[in-house]
Amino acid sequence: MQGKIIAFSAPSGAGKTTIVQRLLARIPELSFSISACTRDKRGRTEANGKDYYFISVQEFQEKIRHDSFVEWEEVYEGAFYGTLKSEVERIWENGHHAVLDVDVKGGVSIKEFYKDRALAVFVKPPSLEVLEQRLRKRATDSDASISARLYKANFELNFEDRFDVVITNDDLDRAVDEAERIVRAFITDESAIL
Numbered sequence: 001m002q003g004k005i006i007a008f009s010a011p012s013g014a015g016k017t018t019i020v021q022r023l024l025a026r027i028p029e030l031s032f033s034i035s036a037c038t039r040d041k042r043g044r045t046e047a048n049g050k051d052y053y054f055i056s057v058q059e060f061q062e063k064i065r066h067d068s069f070v071e072w073e074e075v076y077e078g079a080f081y082g083t084l085k086s087e088v089e090r091i092w093e094n095g096h097h098a099v100l101d102v103d104v105k106g107g108v109s110i111k112e113f114y115k116d117r118a119l120a121v122f123v124k125p126p127s128l129e130v131l132e133q134r135l136r137k138r139a140t141d142s143d144a145s146i147s148a149r150l151y152k153a154n155f156e157l158n159f160e161d162r163f164d165v166v167i168t169n170d171d172l173d174r175a176v177d178e179a180e181r182i183v184r185a186f187i188t189d190e191s192a193i194l
């Protein structure tokens with residue numbers, strides 16, 4: 001079996017992490033590709049090597065120099081995130097397909113790098129108003145951070161045409177069902193139904 005790669009991208013707060021976590025529980029052939037990142041770990045809710053590989057900016061720059069990333073971005077000011085080639089290879093060697101949770105530019109880069117071996121999925125919020133409500137309700141970000149995320153979302157929403165599929169995350173159960181159907185078709189090569 002040839003391993004594939006499925007990248008979920010969205011403006012912050014659209015719900016890609018929620019959808020990815022539910023998909024991982026439904027499709028055992030999928031494994032989450034853990035990114036490297038330079039932001040601080042969030043208290044007790046995150047673990048190194050599970051949510052991210054938390055590394056220093058110096059270590060991150062070293063990996064850039066060694067060409068260790070498929071793609072990387074400074075997603076927020078001073079915070080670098082990147083998909084490690086070694087992580088994707090590890091998942092494929094284990095006979096699984098890699099699932100990524102990356103920002104919108106990252107999703108476009110993954111598609112350009114892996115071409116037909118990749119499926120780039122854009123998760124769209126029903127509206128910017130709903131996006132803001134979700135970010136406020138999630139209560140993980142300051143007002144300044146929410147403003148920055150909404151500002152970025154305005155720009156990112158112009159990129160949906162660069163993706164293979166767009167899923168509107170209105171009703172969560174419906175969106176997860178749609179994602180499951182699309183991903184199962186992709187990994188079993190029934191791409192005609194996409």
Ligand SMILES: Nc1ncnc2c1ncn2[C@@H]1O[C@H](COP(=O)(O)OP(=O)(O)OP(=O)(O)O)[C@@H](O)[C@H]1O
Nearest residue numbers: 010012013014015016017018134138169170171172
């Ligand atoms: N369809 C939905 N309806 C209502 N709330 C939702 C829905 N999908 C996700 N949420 C909630 O919206 C919030 C944002 O979701 P999530 O954290 O998955 O977004 P994200 O796109 O991964 O954001 P980030 O890029 O910041 O990690 C969470 O509190 C989540 O529970």
Ligand SMILES: Nc1nc2c(ncn2[C@@H]2O[C@H](COP(=O)(O)O)[C@@H](O)[C@H]2O)c(=O)[nH]1
Nearest residue numbers: 012035072073075081082083101102103106
């Ligand atoms: N381009 C990439 N973006 C990534 C990667 N890993 C995560 N992300 C995106 O960063 C933001 C912020 O995430 P948070 O956990 O700090 O809230 C989010 O949109 C992720 O999708 C990556 O390897 N490359």
